[in-house]
Amino acid sequence: MNKIIKRIFTLAVTLCLGVLPMLAQNAKTGQADKILNGIVIGSDGDTPLAGVVIHSKENPKEIATTDANGEYKFSVSPTTETVVFEMMGYDTKEIKVADTYLFTLVTMIVQANALEESVVVGFGTQKKESLVGAVQAVKPADLATSSSNLTTSFAGNIPGLIARQTSGEPGADGAAFYIRGISTFGANSSALIVLDGVEITSSMLNNIPTEAIESMSVLKDATATALYGSRGANGVLIVTTKEGRNSEKIAISASFDNTVSMPTIVQEVADGVQYMELYNEALYNVARQSGAAYVPFYSSEKIEGTRNHLDPYVYPNNDWYGMLFKDFAMNQRFNVSLRGGGKKVNYFLNASIYNENGIIKEPKDALLDVNLNNKKYMFQSNVTAQATKTTKVSMKLNMQLQYQDSPYESTSNLFYYTMRANPVRFPAVLPAEDGDTFVRYGNNDTWDTGSNDLNPYALLSRGYKEQYRSWMTASLNVDQNLNFITKGLSAKALVSFYNYSYAATNRYHIPAYYKIDPDSVTLNDDGTYTWTANSIGAEGTTYLESSVSASGYHEWSLQGQINYARKFGKHDVSADLVYHMKEKVNNATGSSEEKLLPFREQGLAGRVTYNYDKRYFLEGNFGYNGSENFIAGKRFGFFPSAAIGWNISNEKFFSPLKSAVTNLKLRASYGLVGNDSLGDDHRFPYITEVDMGDRSYVFGSNFAKIGAGFISNYGNVNATWEIARKLNVGIDIELFKDLKLSADWFHEYRTNIFMQRKSFASNGGVGGSLPWANLGETSNSGVDFSINYNKVVNSDFQYSLRGTFTYAHSEVKAMDEPDYSKNPHLSKIGKPINSNKVLIAEGLFTSQEEIDNSPRQDFGAYGVGDVKYKDVNNDGVVNSNDFVWSDKPYFPEIQFGFGGSVKYKKWDASIMFQGSSRYDITTYNNHPFCDNQHFGYGIVKYIADDHWSWDNNNKDAKYPRLTTVPSDNNTQASTLYMHDASFVRLKNAEIGFTYKFVRFYLQGNNLFYISKFKYWDPEKGRGNGLTYPLQRTVKAGFQFTF
Secondary structure (H helix, E strand, C coil), X not given: CHHXXXXXXXXXXXXXXXXXXXXXXXXXXXXXXXXXXEEEEECCCXXXXXXXXXXXXXXXXXXXXXCCCCEEEEEECCCCCEEEEECCCECCEEEECCCHHHHCEEEECECHHHHCCEEEECCEEEEHHHCCCCEEEECHHHCCCCCCCHHHHCCCCCCCEEEECCCCCXXXXXXXXXXXXXXXXXXXXXXXXXXCCEEECHHHHHCCCHHHEEXXXXXXXXXXXXXXXXXXXXXXXXXXXXXXXXXXXXXXEEEEEEEEEEECCCCCECCHHHHHHHHHHHHHHHHHHHCCCCCCCCCHHHHHHHHCCCCCCCXXXXXXXXXXXXXXXXXEEEXXXXXXXXXXXXXXXXXXXXXXXXXXXXXXXXCCCCCCEEEEEEEEEXXXXXXXXXXXXXXXXXXXXXXXXXXXXXXXXXXXXXXXXXXXXXXXXXXXXXXXXXXXEECCCXXXXXXXXXXXXXHHHCEEEEEEEEEEEEEEEEEEECCCCCCCEEEEEEEEEEEEEEEEEEEECCCEEXXXXXXXXXXXXXXXEECCEEECCCCCCCCCEXXXXXXXXXXXXXXXXXXXXXXXXXXXXXXXXXXXXXXXXXXXXXXXXXXXXXXXXXXXXXXXXXXXXXXXXXXXXXXXXXXXXXXXXXXXXXXXXXXXXXEHHHCHHHHHHCCCEEEEEEEEEEEXXXXXXXXXXXXXXXXXEEEEEEXXXXXXXXXXXXXXXXXXXXXXXXXXXXXXXXXXXXXXEEXXXXXXXXXXXXXXXXXXXXXXXXXCCCCCCCCCCCCEEEEEEEEEEEEEEEEEEEEXXXXXXXXXXXXXXXXXXXXXXXXXXXXXXCCHHXXXXXXXXXXXXXXXEEEECCCHHHHHCCCEECCCCCCCCCEEXXXXXXXXXXXXXXXXXXXXXXXXXXEEEEEEEXXXXXXXXXXEEEEEECCEEEECCCCCCECCCCECCCCEHHHHXXXXXXXXXXXXXXXXXXXXXXXXXXXXXXHHHXXXXXXXXXXXXXXXXXXXCXXXXXXXXXXXXXXXXXXXXXXXXCECCCCCCCEEEEEEEEEEEC
16 A cells, blocks of 8 residues: 555656646746847947847847848747847847847947057048058057056057156156157157147156057158148157947946056165275375375275274264165056947046155155155046937046155255265264254265265255146037038037146255264273264254245147048048147246247148059148248248058959968058247247347457347248158058068158257357257158067967067258368268267276377376277377267167967966167266266266276276366266167066956066166166166056956
8 A cells, every 4th residue: 555655656746847847838938929129339430230140049040130220120039038149340249138128229349350440540540451651550458557657668569669768756757759769850859649639748648547548549651640730740649538339338447456666776886885995096096196195085994993883973884875765665556437328428437546656765864754656646538429410529528637745855866866975974864962853964074065065865854845737638529420411521620628737835944964073082981982063054944944836838729620531332532621720828927928928820731542442542641831930921831742552462363362461552652741849949030039138248449348238049030841751661461360560661851950050150240149040951761560460279268479670760961060071070960860979988098108109188187097089080189079979879779579468268468578779878977986066976886896996907997097086088978988778678577367357467567677788777878877767566456347
């Protein structure tokens, strides 16, 4: 019985388990299918998309497509949970059936590689395939910055652009950059920078976060820059920020990182003991040369007491660098953006915050906060509205705020003081005494002028500076479709406003200096010392003094544009006509009338393009620009340009090779560009200016000196445009759709460069007010190319390799010079624009006999161990007539970069090397112990370790004989102090891991470099290197998107 019951129960359970799912399935299949309908548009123009494939993810046989109007009607079964939208050129989109409201308007996002097929050019965009000008598109993702300044990422990343960073100071560490090098010695050699149609400065460019940038284009030749007229004479950098997208939900992204920043290299200074020994050596050298008795300045007792650290006050040994600066600083960055919109209105919002700290060390004795801190707040707001079916209105607002706190003493001075200040003359600080309400800073009698010496620690502590800067651009853009007049016709209008303001407040006091009386020093039985200190120099103050300053300017501009673009079978034509006007007004008070008057400019520009069957391309441009800098009748200039292109890969005869060489295009352009920039001091060069100040002239037979006014500027009514003639030949190649190469050769010849005359006779009657004229000529030629290889192995693994190279060599072809026929080597003609003027050093004198048998050197007294110079003109005397211009400039002629990236599943990594070459830098203002202005200097370690001495009578020593008095012979600019500054550095390395919607990353910048030049980071350039050092940074952060 029990067995029967058990079998019946088992059968019942089995039936239930089998029947229930069938019943459930029957119930489900009995549900009605759901009908979904809506419209699909593209993010690249908000236009309906026809032919979008729509299907069920669970049931692929359920399929539909959008009609010619982008509309669809799709029936899905109850088992469908996700609907997929697919179309070539757009990212695949998936929408859950449960989110019914999302199907009404579906926006397909253009794929990244499809966006790359269009390039932003002057006042519009062009397809890459039809581009004949020299234009370089830049991916914002490739611009990994080492600080909050965008330009720190340019070097080696952008072909045709040469950049150099000379400072690592927070808020002031932007790189100077030039498109195809420096091609003029006129007043302006910088590129035009345009943000969303508004002209901005490099300072504002530096503050733009990469997260806000949609695209960046570098316009390099005459054809590409023509529509910007005289403003684009030195090339144009166009930055376009992101816009909103029609989407079903808001896209939110945010990132945060923390950065450790430290110098790439710290220049060492000799410590107190080495300093004293070398100072005594210098005294010996002077005494031996003059025949005087040698008396050491620093006694052996002083040296040994310092070496043995007997007492920090009696035997000070100040490490000024260690007192003023720390090893590293911590910085933070936060960025957030929102992107979205609907059919009528879309928006993009971005906010960034940077908090950067310098490596200034907070003095423990300071009564004030003198830290170096830089805070930046950046806001971008872009809103676009489809006002009517044919009218689109957009407004873009960019606001940047910078608050910088720093020591009252400039940071550049503080770094220089680490060598300038004596390390053993006095302690930095003396102990406080009862009743003191101030800090007793150590000091001593001055070496030369004033009442006391230089104490860097006191100067760091004496006050602080608060600086505020703000930049703002606002633009209103209206796009009007005029198809109702004729198909392909449209119009644009842009009104923009730009404002910059600056304010600074300085608060400081006079430090109280005390000198230890050497006669009061007593050695106690326990080995300690007692002494008394007396006030020295100006009386210190315990109250703060203040000073303020302010400046700024504002601009407004208006642009109107008519566009026509139409395709007739195989014929594709377009035309643009642009009118531009701008006014700038300075806010500064107390300026000259010339600077207070409004600055105005206007111009008309046009472009016509034609291509036949995507094979043959023609483009013509012109600029008709007006400048108030010139006299009436010479204010307008006409500057045309033309370009041609041939896409060989689209020819029928090329078909057999098409699978391998997927693109091959040749292009060439030639044109004229004008430059009206004459410098701030020559705004109206045609006006003669008379200064009524007192200047004495000799009159009459008794040679009496009588005061009278004088001409400070001789007007030149013939002053006119600087003209650049630019030729460009380029080739674009794509192999197997993976490898892309673009190369350009360029040549530019500039004439009419405005310069001050040098060939006037001294008795010509013009005094020091030499006239100005359009007399200079230069040439600039070179090559730039980029190579990119992108390979997608499978969905889990992809990698890319890329490289850039730029070579730009400039030469002076004509300039006003004195008559150098007897000494042709003095002429700069044929030499680089930024070449070094130096004497040719032939090592160091090693004997008196060598001196006696060499040409006389007319730079003051010299002897054994001093620099020996070449008598270039063979007149038996070395003097100012023996200087030559170097063959290489002090600004790089070659810049390159190479690197790659790899992505495997959730991991990604990238690396980038960058280098500069073909430039020499000279060292100066680094001479130990004294120069022509001051005494009491320290000595840097590289001179201390390798200089001429009687024990090291080496003609090839890196530095000549040490002296305690100025040596004009040894401080002349010469090849002895000129060094090859070529380098290659690991610019950037990054590794990341993505988990769901969050990416974690670790990034390093300026990690190391290789160079023959060892004294300081060679990118800083010439000088003494004693300024704020470039920074090595390591950052860790995360970014998420949802």
